[in-house]
Amino acid sequence: MAKRSKSSERWLQRQRKDYFVRQAQKGGHISRAHYKLEQIDQRYRIIKPGQRVLELGAAPGGWTHYLENKLRGGMLIAIDSLPITCGQDTRVVEGMAGDEVVDRKIDDILDGEQLDLVLSDMAPTISGVRAVDQARVMDLADTCFEYCQRWLRLGGVMTVKSFQGEGLDTWVAGLKKSFDKVNVTKPKASRSESREVFVVAMGFGD
Numbered sequence: 001m002a003k004r005s006k007s008s009e010r011w012l013q014r015q016r017k018d019y020f021v022r023q024a025q026k027g028g029h030i031s032r033a034h035y036k037l038e039q040i041d042q043r044y045r046i047i048k049p050g051q052r053v054l055e056l057g058a059a060p061g062g063w064t065h066y067l068e069n070k071l072r073g074g075m076l077i078a079i080d081s082l083p084i085t086c087g088q089d090t091r092v093v094e095g096m097a098g099d100e101v102v103d104r105k106i107d108d109i110l111d112g113e114q115l116d117l118v119l120s121d122m123a124p125t126i127s128g129v130r131a132v133d134q135a136r137v138m139d140l141a142d143t144c145f146e147y148c149q150r151w152l153r154l155g156g157v158m159t160v161k162s163f164q165g166e167g168l169d170t171w172v173a174g175l176k177k178s179f180d181k182v183n184v185t186k187p188k189a190s191r192s193e194s195r196e197v198f199v200v201a202m203g204f205g206d
């Protein structure tokens, strides 16, 4: 059997110890990410039955599963280039957010309707160079905001993953021109050593 690298061995050990990983396994959830969305939703009440939701960076499907249970009768469009485990009513678009082909497919599915909620848990491929990774995650957050400008209804909500660091404060300040309320939150299920945070922007103006 191939020998594991030290970093993958460390990752495995951390996974075994992690409370939310164990909870996800016990509760039959696809990933520990499930708890991040659950905690954001418990705090801000962003997901309601019947909504039209666009989920960016959906694989492997932890958030998708949570959304399917809460939307009951709404519409969920889930985007990722990797496989998403989901129910048959979820509209999966395979590809990268920001690509024209993906945009056209979203347009076709929405057929002129608007969204209530745009969620992004998109994460860049981590290079290990902090400035590069920060720029990449901010680019993904920009794509998410562009999607809001295109398809989010007035009063709608955006929730997007980012990293604490260069450019985040300025980006959040800019969002306040387009949303009534903007909060930066770190759910308990997000590892304390990670710079990951979520921006929850409510009451879209334009």
Ligand SMILES: C[S@@+](CC[C@H](N)C(=O)[O-])C[C@H]1O[C@@H](n2cnc3c(N)ncnc32)[C@H](O)[C@@H]1O
Binding pocket: 030, 031, 033, 034, 056, 057, 058, 059, 060, 061, 062, 063, 064, 079, 080, 081, 082, 095, 096, 097, 098, 121, 122, 123, 124, 140
């Ligand atoms: C942290 S994972 C998402 C976990 C997911 N929320 C869950 O609960 O299972 C990040 C995902 O973002 C996806 N991603 C990164 N860039 C993307 C892009 N431009 N468009 C769509 N997905 C992207 C990756 O493929 C990866 O699956």
